[in-house]
Amino acid sequence: MDTEELLKKVKRIELKTRALTNNVFAGEYRSAFKGRGMSFAEVREYQPGDDVRDIDWNVTARTNRPHIKVYEEERELTVMLLIDVSGSLVFGSGESSQRDVITEIAATLAFSAAQNNDKVGAIFFSDQVELFIPPKKGRKHVLYIIRELLNFKPQSRRTDISVGLEHLMRALSRRSIAFLLSDFLDSKDYSQQLRMVAHRHDLVAVRIYDNRLVRLPNVGLLQVADAETGHVELLDSSSEKVRLWYERHWKKAKKHLEETFKKSGVGLASLATNEDYIEGLKRLMQSR
Incomplete structure (x- = not known):
């Protein structure tokens, strides 16, 4: 993405997300997160x-x-955005990829924090910490985070949620509000790190997924590629048995994820890319 295109995209996201922050979301953010x-x-x-x-x-x-x-x-708080930048998030069956939606959610949360004079920082992670942006105040700093997120090319395409959580523990000793933004396609156990972070920080998780991943369409042979490992497999989506197996697998993974967060005492919101993410965020804030 060249500089001119990047700046235009940053401006579009700023206009959209700041308007949402000012008109729709500001009250929920302030009510959900109190001062020290x-x-x-x-x-x-x-x-x-x-x-x-x-x-x-x-x-x-x-x-x-x-x-x-x-x-x-x-009132002053520190908000940390833990943002998954692994390969699986580039998937998108509609107008927006999962990463596009995560970028807009991160921008909305960052502008909400800036509007309340809170500091904002970010940790971009894959299966390693890709970038750490220390928390600061102000619109310019928020725009810097958005620019980095739009143009960032991770060194690794794999996911390890525990890496982002552990870095937050090392980087910030004082209590912060931490938003963990990911599709949570991680087969490793990170429940211990969840509990540790939730004990020290106010941790909220937002899961983004594409609705097309919930069930296979009946379109015959599908070549399915894992965006993180590169592994390619053929699936016969015309087979009802294969479609049922896939749907059961999705539901089982969803249930396991929800149980993991519930046991760790961490709030989790699941949002599809074709949903109104502001309404989803409002529900999450109102439930706190």
């Missing part, structure tokens, strides 16, 4: 209905009128 605590803001005169426990007795004695301490939420 309360900090002292000012002292003002007592008003009927104020909590008497907040009375500032020193000021009250000095002025001979009751005053209370006013506190405000410490």
Whole structure:
């Protein structure tokens, strides 16, 4: 992708996702993720209905009128985007690939964080950490993350979820909000890393999948290639037995994934590429 094309694509994503953030999603983000605590803001005169426990007795004695301490939420948070950039995400049967949708979701979350003056960082991972972007504030930093995601070419096409999770543990000692964005096509067990990250950070997982992967269409012989290993196999999709086997395999993998996250205490949203991902994100936030 040349520079001019990249900048146009970044601008299109910014316009779309910032509008969604401002008009649709901002309230859900702010409600779902609270600040670290309360900090002292000012002292003002007592008003009927104020909590008497907040009375500032020193000021009250000095002025001979009751005053209370006013506190405000410490809003600043750190948001980390753990983004799967492995080969399987390039698949797309419609207008958008899984990676396209992940890019838009990441942009929406990043602009939501920036709008609330939160820091945003990112970890791009395959079966290795491909890129670490330390958290910073501001629109320019969000645009930098989007540019990198649009134009990034990973060194590996394979997936290892535990690699991204372990790097987050090493990179950030203070509590953060972490969004794990992937199709979760990883046969390895990463449940221990999930539990460890969820213990220290506020971890939320978003699974993106193409609806065409749920069941095989009846179109005869299909040449199926694994985008991560390169392995090619022929499937006879005209066979009802083969289609049923494939569908059972998908459902079994889906159930195992959901159980893994439930046992680890991590929220999981599954979104198809042809779905309205904003509605899916809103449901996820509202369930917290």
